[in-house]
Amino acid sequence: MxxxxxxxxxxxxxxxxxxxxxxxxxxxxxxxxxxxxxxxxxxxxxxxxxxxxxxxxxxxxxxxxxxxxxxxxxxxxxxxxxxxxxxxxxxxxxxxxxxxxxxxxxxxxxxxxxxxxxxxxxxxxxxxxxxxxxxxxxxxxxxxxxxxVDVPAEHSLSAAGKEPPRLDLLCVGVVAPHKGQDVLLAALDRLQGRGWTCRIVGSSRPFGAFASSVTRAAQRFSGRVQLTGVLDGPQLAAEYRRSALLVAPSRVESSGMAIAEARGHGVPVLAAQVGGIPDTVAGGGAVLVPPGDPVALAAALDAWMMDPALRRRLRAEARAARAGLxxxxxxxxxxxxxxxxx
Missing domain, CATH: 3.40.50.2000 (Glycogen Phosphorylase B;)
Structure with a gap:
């Protein structure tokens, strides 16, 4: 060798x-x-x-x-x-x-x-x-x-890039304090009257106590929030295809690989303005909010849910940004x- x-x-x-x-x-x-x-x-x-x-x-x-x-x-x-x-x-x-x-x-x-x-x-x-x-x-x-970023072929993107018919939210990352899943659930608690669903993808093993608290908090949403555990490969790609928005409520983040993967799939991003995230979303298709602030996150989510024009613009920007990843x-x-x- x-x-x-x-x-x-x-x-x-x-x-x-x-x-x-x-x-x-x-x-x-x-x-x-x-x-x-x-x-x-x-x-x-x-x-x-x-x-x-x-x-x-x-x-x-x-x-x-x-x-x-x-x-x-x-x-x-x-x-x-x-x-x-x-x-x-x-x-x-x-x-x-x-x-x-x-x-x-x-x-x-x-x-x-x-x-x-x-x-x-x-x-x-x-x-x-x-x-x-x-x-x-x-x-x-x-x-x-x-x-x-592994950018999928154009034909593999859902509905040729059209907006998904439902307000399906996706959050990807180890279930941990620095990833801020608790902030996301606190924000969603303010939006119970909206027609969203949310899937939280990631391992619960490294931070067991925190993950257990997130799991308990998710139960109050009567099935609208699901913790899937770890997904990889085709399963994770399928989640990106079906999702209308990736939410990354991190308290600390160096770059955000899930954010980059979402952009590769042409999925817009709502994320905390912290660490390397602003660089990762350079090129458009994202909204940034202060970290650790469920009120600000809820307001941004509500604006996105209630404004079809905003959703279309962010999705178009996210798809256009794929070429520069x-x-x-x-x-x-x-x-x-x-x-x-x-």
Whole structure:
């Protein structure tokens, strides 16, 4: 087997269909795509800090290692030690310090890992700017490699892009405080008299207590809100096709892969104006509201529901924006260049 060797440290279970997340999808696409750029990738899954430490110690001197940011947080001292003898690149999907509930040890671990790494790859301009603002990585040590989008063929879009006949809302992402599903339900509670339905797609496993509270809150809507669990591939594509609007009420978001996927399907977006979301929806087809504000979200949803002209305009803008969406090939190329220059 030929090619430049690369060790890629990722969280355990990135191929587990029950653990689908934006970070896992991104890691898989990079793992599978780097071979076409001349890399021979050895993927090491780690479940804790000791596993990550052992894997980093085994990387040969002078080699190249790519470390997922979650793994780096678990073993920051090992990342710092590895950076002294191998080319070390951290793939930072998020800025841990930007989360409201970030603990002091987590913030310290992130600082140690990112400042020690030879290079940092991020998924949005906002993340790069946030790392610079917090003194975690200078701009010349950061590469922006936004997630790509698989744009469906025109014939696969529902009703040739016509507005769906019902006000079906879709929310995609792990059921977690930073994704804001509780904000969405609080907003929908103000709109009980409207003819909407809502499907919340995503894993309930990582944040069980929060997910249980969302599930209980959804029960008061008498079936109009459904939590589907994880959907992937054709099932998730079908959800985008049937939906009239993607709602992304995140409190923290680096870029928003579900938002990009919705745009690939020509689905308009109502999202929180936070993190990298404004960049992700550049080009139109979206409405932004303040994060964590169910009143503002309800008002925006009500305006969308009551105004057919607004719905048509946003859908047309979302479809037009499909031509300018990033590709996964471009993402792989950007990462490969960062690995070569680190």
């Amino acid at each position: 030929t090619g430049r060797p690369l060790t890629f440290l990722v969280p355990e279970g990135i191929d587990d269909p029950a653990r689908v997340s934006g970070g896992n999808v991104y890691d898989r696409r990079m793992r599978d795509g780097l071979g076409s750029r001349g890399w021979r990738v050895t993927t090491v899954e780690t479940s804790d800090g000791s596993g990550a430490t052992s894997a980093l110690r085994e990387v040969p001197r002078g080699a190249t290692v790519l470390v997922d940011g979650l793994v780096a947080l678990r073993a920051p001292e090992a990342v710092a030690a590895a950076a002294a003898r191998v080319r070390t690149v951290v793939l930072a999907h998020m800025v841990a310090a930007a989360f409201p509930d970030a603990t002091a040890p987590t913030v310290a671990a992130e600082r140690l890992a990112l400042t020690a790494a030879g290079h940092v790859v991020v998924t949005s301009r906002w993340t790069a700017e946030e790392l610079h603002r917090r003194g975690l990585a200078a701009p010349d040590r950061v590469t922006i490699a936004p997630p790509g 990033p590709t996964w090939a471009g993402t792989v190329a950007a990462l490969s260049t960062a690995l070569e220059s680190s």
